[in-house]
Amino acid sequence: MKVGYVIPMSVAAVNGGVRTQATFTVQHVREFGVEPVLLSPWNDLQEHELEMVHVFGASVENSEIIPKLQDLQIPVALSPVFYSNHPPSRIRKIIGIEKFLSRFGSGIRSDFGIKSKLCRQADLLLPNTSDEANLIMHGFGVPEAMIEVVPNGVEQRFSKATKDAFVKEYGIKDFVLFTGQAAAPRKNVIQLLKVAPKLDVPVVVIGDFGNNKYSRECLSMAKEASNITLVPTLPHDSELLASAYAASSVFVLPSFYETPGIAALEAALAGSNIVITKHGGTKDYFADYAEYIDPDSTTSLLKAIQRSLKKPKKDLKEVIFDKFTWEKVAQKTVTQYQRLLN
Template sequence: MRVGILSYPMLFQRDGGLQIQVRETIAALNRVMPRTPRSLQVQLVDANHGYLSDYDVIHVFSAINGNYRIVETACELGLPVVLSPLLSPGWNRAAAWRARLVDRLAGRLTDWMVQTSYAQSKRALQLASLVIALGEAERTAIIDGFGMEESKIRVFPNGINPHFFTANSDLFRRETGIDRPFVLMVGSISPYKNQLGLAQALAGSNLPVVLIGAAPRADQAYLQQLLALRHVSWLGPLDHADPLLASAFNAAAVAALPSQGEVFPLSVLEALAAGTPVVMTAQSALDLPASAFALRKVRWDDGQAQRLAIEQLVAQRPERAAVQALVEQFTWDRVASQIADCYFGLQAGAGSLTALAGRGRRRHAI
């Protein structure tokens, strides 16, 4: 079976959690050893030269940025579609009511020439054969915010690369000279990620803030505001596989992610895998049972609560092995095996539909 992976065209022009998720998912899926006589080949679709009809199943990552059109085209060809929508857990019935109202107003004002991203995401969800949520909070958001039936939603989390579990602080200490407790924040430098709010909250706390992440051109002024604070240092962007990144997670006293919203943040999982406690935004789909001793959730705009949670974790740091145990089950190979079973199940159930669409497929470009 051939599976084609797609997302929006500009996805890999930057690097972040979604890019890592897509790359690691593909790599792990291609390591899956299907039961004979099943075979599995998974690859990114070249949207400029390839055809959706060359694949048996299409897997689309992200329900926004016009990706509903990919889902529509695949459905027209009779192909099963798996959708990983990556929706904010903030979607609920009230938010959905407001979004539908705005969509109707926009349509009437423009003679239905304008469609909101909410409407596009909902169409992608409705057409998809199977929807994969990263956690229970996203699953609830899909049901309450978009009216999806529970039966076609599966919950599979992200995975964690094994080297984060075995990292140590030596490389980071040697490269940076930082040998005291510090707070680490990994992510793109932007007001949405809220590095400045974190830094201001920790002013005078005797806890340096170390930032890792790319700074887009539009946010250079924001970066300069950060660097003007004496307790803030920036290491720039690091490749996800760079040993210095894993070492930084291990060396930190606390990792922080007080952004305005996250779905299932890899940086939090990686920090926990390195044995480092985390203070993160409450606006997230990540939910780990019995994790309060090492994972604190606070409002993104409550600097006082962020500082208090960080200082408490620094003062009473949990045992590293106990922190790592929270995420030991999150492996890319385990997730890939579950996703692969979904692919084969969809292929088996779509046989007649695929045959019906077969004759004219190769005339359809992406």
């Protein structure tokens, strides 16, 4: 099976979840009989004789490629990578207003409108969570038959991580950890920085801050707290990153939403307890093993961390390993490719 893969060019500048998801999907579908072809504007699509194309991201960057593939009669699977805290009714209303205004002139396109159009143009949608699937169904009006949830995944290597390297480098262990795009307001790390002084354990934030107002506010808070350690972004394949997960007691993602946050999967597989936002479908992955928080409430976050620090490390590591390794995700993905082509 020869499958083309398309990702937004912007992921080259941000080593985030979309890039990780696409990279490891491509790497592991080979194990199930797929010959992957990485597509870019430098390629001539037709020279590859593709059976189908898998597009990552219902974004404006991909708004032209899907209809072009349709013109070439090449089936398209789309991983939308979409979530919003707006209810479906509000999303429908925004799209309706956009359609009404478009009667009076072209060029009026909302983010919801673009994503909705791409989701309806694709032949098969592969969201990462049930919450994402529900938004697509009820917000965009996509039939359920076109949607199949395929989860995000995690590398098996994190299950073998040890704390030694991080403890040797920084001299701390049993801490509360955040890692990710610290400068992105959606990740909401500022809430963790607010509650950090009220915790009796170290707090480690791995990730780079920018030079905007939000980042400056975060850095100011971190400087004032004696128990916060800031670490620059570590490469995803870094032994030190895996070791940080293993050395932590609790991993925190206080984001406004996650689907589900690949870093949280990695931390869970390394043995850390998880505190995570309740929005985005995170319960699909962490079930009753994690503490879920309201990202707008520092009280919710503080209490969840305190509870998690007292909890024994239960069976979450085994659950993640059994269900969410990239090998298992790739197998589910290829099953959906076969469904689309048959």
